[in-house]
Amino acid sequence: MIIPNPIVSTTEKVVQPPTITHGPIGPGPVIIRIEGEKPEKDDVGDNVPGILPTSVEPGRRLSEGERLLLEALAELRSPCAARTGRFLTLHKRRRRRLSTRSLNECPALLDDLHHGNVKCVLDRVWQWPFNAFTLDTATGGRSLPVLCVHLFHWYGLMDHFNLDVVRIWKFFSLVEEGYHSTNPYHNAIHATDVTQAMHCFLQEKKIREHLSPLEILSALIAAVTHDLDHPGVNQPFLIATSNHLAALYSNTSVLENHHWRSAIGCLLESHLAEEVASVRPELEKQIASLILATDITRQQEFLAQFKNYLDGDSLDMRRPEHRHFILQIALKCADISNPCRPWEISKKWSLKVCEEFFRQGDYERQLNLPVTNLCDRFSTSVPKIQTGFFRFVVEPLYIEWNRFLNTPLSQTLMRHLKRNQTKWESLQQQEVSEETRTEISEAEEAGSDPPTEPQPRRLSLLTVPRFTSKASDHRRHSVPISMTIHLQPRRESLPDPQRRATLGPMLDEDDELSLVSSCSSVRSKSGSYTEERPVSSEALVPDLSIASMTSSGEAQRLSSILQGNAIPLAPQTGRLTRQQTFPPLQQPTQYVRQRYLSATGDMRGSSSSDSSGGDRCGETKPLLTKEKENVDPTDAMKCIRKQQSQVLWKRRKSEPVGLPPYEAPVTSTSSIRRGSVPADTATILIATARPQRGDEERRKRRASKKSLRRRSSGGPETFRQKEASTRRRGSLPIEFGGLTSSASGRNLKDTMRH
Ligand SMILES: Nc1ncnc2c1ncn2[C@@H]1O[C@@H]2COP(=O)(O)O[C@H]2[C@H]1O
Numbered sequence: 001m002i003i004p005n006p007i008v009s010t011t012e013k014v015v016q017p018p019t020i021t022h023g024p025i026g027p028g029p030v031i032i033r034i035e036g037e038k039p040e041k042d043d044v045g046d047n048v049p050g051i052l053p054t055s056v057e058p059g060r061r062l063s064e065g066e067r068l069l070l071e072a073l074a075e076l077r078s079p080c081a082a083r084t085g086r087f088l089t090l091h092k093r094r095r096r097r098l099s100t101r102s103l104n105e106c107p108a109l110l111d112d113l114h115h116g117n118v119k120c121v122l123d124r125v126w127q128w129p130f131n132a133f134t135l136d137t138a139t140g141g142r143s144l145p146v147l148c149v150h151l152f153h154w155y156g157l158m159d160h161f162n163l164d165v166v167r168i169w170k171f172f173s174l175v176e177e178g179y180h181s182t183n184p185y186h187n188a189i190h191a192t193d194v195t196q197a198m199h200c201f202l203q204e205k206k207i208r209e210h211l212s213p214l215e216i217l218s219a220l221i222a223a224v225t226h227d228l229d230h231p232g233v234n235q236p237f238l239i240a241t242s243n244h245l246a247a248l249y250s251n252t253s254v255l256e257n258h259h260w261r262s263a264i265g266c267l268l269e270s271h272l273a274e275e276v277a278s279v280r281p282e283l284e285k286q287i288a289s290l291i292l293a294t295d296i297t298r299q300q301e302f303l304a305q306f307k308n309y310l311d312g313d314s315l316d317m318r319r320p321e322h323r324h325f326i327l328q329i330a331l332k333c334a335d336i337s338n339p340c341r342p343w344e345i346s347k348k349w350s351l352k353v354c355e356e357f358f359r360q361g362d363y364e365r366q367l368n369l370p371v372t373n374l375c376d377r378f379s380t381s382v383p384k385i386q387t388g389f390f391r392f393v394v395e396p397l398y399i400e401w402n403r404f405l406n407t408p409l410s411q412t413l414m415r416h417l418k419r420n421q422t423k424w425e426s427l428q429q430q431e432v433s434e435e436t437r438t439e440i441s442e443a444e445e446a447g448s449d450p451p452t453e454p455q456p457r458r459l460s461l462l463t464v465p466r467f468t469s470k471a472s473d474h475r476r477h478s479v480p481i482s483m484t485i486h487l488q489p490r491r492e493s494l495p496d497p498q499r500r501a502t503l504g505p506m507l508d509e510d511d512e513l514s515l516v517s518s519c520s521s522v523r524s525k526s527g528s529y530t531e532e533r534p535v536s537s538e539a540l541v542p543d544l545s546i547a548s549m550t551s552s553g554e555a556q557r558l559s560s561i562l563q564g565n566a567i568p569l570a571p572q573t574g575r576l577t578r579q580q581t582f583p584p585l586q587q588p589t590q591y592v593r594q595r596y597l598s599a600t601g602d603m604r605g606s607s608s609s610d611s612s613g614g615d616r617c618g619e620t621k622p623l624l625t626k627e628k629e630n631v632d633p634t635d636a637m638k639c640i641r642k643q644q645s646q647v648l649w650k651r652r653k654s655e656p657v658g659l660p661p662y663e664a665p666v667t668s669t670s671s672i673r674r675g676s677v678p679a680d681t682a683t684i685l686i687a688t689a690r691p692q693r694g695d696e697e698r699r700k701r702r703a704s705k706k707s708l709r710r711r712s713s714g715g716p717e718t719f720r721q722k723e724a725s726t727r728r729r730g731s732l733p734i735e736f737g738g739l740t741s742s743a744s745g746r747n748l749k750d751t752m753r754h
Pocket residue numbers: 227294296335336338339349350353354385386389
């Protein structure tokens with residue numbers, strides 16, 4: 001079978017403004033790229049799908065005027081914007097192009113592949129032990145379109161709806177592109193996995209024999225787009241960071257609303273919508289409703305209804321609304337089906353999803369937001385998350401699903417689920433016993449009884465800050481100084497050797513991610529703590545950034561277009577430019593470079609100031625006020641810190657304790673005092689600092705009852721914690737609550753709220 005090349009379109013020639021690219025150095029000769037044309041041999045590098053480079057009028061050099069004009073056009077529609085502009089929370093997509101990407105230019109090769117490994121995988125696509133990672137490898141990272149096109153043929157949807165295969169390819173390529181390949185979990189492979197699970201469920205007799213082609217079409221499209229353009233953080237994070245999507249969807253099913261609307265956007269952009277014009281309203285309605293059902297916070301609602309139907313034996317699959325309900329449940333089950341895969345596959349998903357949680361925790365920490373329990377790599381672990389998720393989320397749903405289907409497939413799912421659950425429980429148990437052992441030995445070492453005060457779990461795995469000599473010099477009390485989070489550009493970490501040894505039998509050496517959450521601190525011989533460089537996992541190189549659409553105005557506009565209330569934007573102007581919204585865990589310089597890829601004038605203005613390394617706080621003000629939801633987090637954080645420093649400085653003057661001279665702004669390597677520090681600092685510390693187990697001073701304090709009593713009777717931390725929590729309003733991060741008393745804090749809060 002010849003797989004159509006999704007890129008070289010012979011049937012359509014989209015009229016788009018040309019984009020231009022320069023040679024490697026300086027403006028140089030200009031190559032014009034025109035959509036739909038075949039590339040020159042040597043110019044097939046980093047193509048935007050649908051835009052292939054070619055030299056028009058070979059040999060002719062452009063005049064200066066033409067060059068400037070084309071440059072201006074390119075600014076409007078740069079390759080980056082073209083690649084990322086159609087979605088709302090886009091970011092850099094593929095960091096490196098897989099070498100097999102060049103297969104796009106060579107369908108015959110792809111065909112060979114298809115008849116090889118890919119065919120092998122696709123031949124078994126109806127079976128439950130499906131490994132989406134294998135398909136992804138076999139297809140050179142194109143599992144999503146390969147699987148979907150295969151399924152569309154298999155179900156006869158191409159013939160039934162008379163679909164153009166090129167448009168179908170284009171549609172799935174757009175969808176694939178809309179997934180963030182740098183998300184460990186919410187990426188195109190997850191979409192492939194869920195679609196395959198959905199395919200298995202659609203094969204179940206109880207379901208299959210009643211479904212109409214339109215329902216199959218909706219179910220497959222919903223499955224593959226259900227997490228489209230997922231930013232890798234959850235809804236509470238979007239709300240807490242005042243993301244424009246949260247405002248757009250009134251804090252309700254924010255991501256799911258965004259996913260289905262992005263799906264419709266792909267239908268439109270690929271022109272598939274035109275091909276299904278006769279059924280389009282119903283198709284869109286079903287896609288929206290199916291995707292909205294995947295909101296995990298609505299689980300109880302669906303589960304209760306499902307139980308109701310099953311208890312009353314009242315499901316009638318001849319009724320469209322009942323079929324639709326079952327498709328909703330099927331998609332929900334498919335979405336959380338990874339715990340029901342064979343252990344090796346399931347475990348891989350578990351590690352990936354947890355890594356994504358932990359990254360969110362890192363963002364929260366960096367922003368001084370309260371770290372979500374589930375996302376705190378220092379206080380929870382993969383086995384703990386998994387046992388909870390399996391028990392409280394997956395099992396209840398799958399029990400009912402099995403009750404409904406009651407087939408070999410559903411029994412297989414339950415079997416895998418139970419087996420995997422037992423494995424995670426046993427891993428968790430080992431973890432607990434190991435921690436208990438560690439605590440006892442530590443207590444013995446400190447010459448005291450085991451601590452009676454409640455200790456955060458897994459304290460021994462806390463990241464201990466690197467104390468700069470300067471900070472240590474200034475330290476006056478026995479209170480641990482903390483807590484600057486040294487966030488390196490994110491990498492995956494491996495479990496520490498000790499823990500790996502404990503969990504050894506359950507783990508493979510090639511596990512890409514840490515089974516435990518993190519063990520990034522090690523103690524050197526000298527007794528000081530150093531950070532262990534986490535081990536990189538190439539396949540899971542994290543986001544450099546997460547980005548968002550230019551403005552909520554554009555989001556609103558897209559929204560109204562999708563609802564059919566507005567004239568769609570012309571292709572040239574309909575592309576939304578990208579801007580970062582969330583903090584990148586990387587060096588600011590790298591971030592600046594990416595941040596200012598946007599063609600927005602204001603942003604360009606800031607770019608130069610950024611690179612000059614001047615006082616960016618003042619310069620980011622227009623950003624904070626003008627482009628509210630797209631605040632550069634690096635700038636925002638610097639502003640926050642600067643303003644904090646101003647507050648601290650003011651307070652310090654009246655502070656009874658002689659504090660070391662404060663050096664503003666606080667940088668990532670400076671430390672924040674704890675204990676006797678001024679009120680606002682303490683509040684910040686609560687959000688960022690965690691007690692450091694193993695810290696010599698803390699051991700001493702633990703051994704000293706007097707010291708313990710002093711702490712528990714309302715020491716600064718206790719007091720501030722109380723104060724911080726009472727001050728906190730709504731979804732406002734703790735840190736901002738702590739700043740309410742100061743004018744600068746108020747200003748900052750106002751600014752951030754927009
Ligand atoms: N193995 C897992 N462990 C913990 N959470 C999971 C796991 N699999 C899925 N989830 C969560 O369940 C959610 C289902 O919807 P999403 O795919 O949007 O995001 C998913 C994750 O947040």
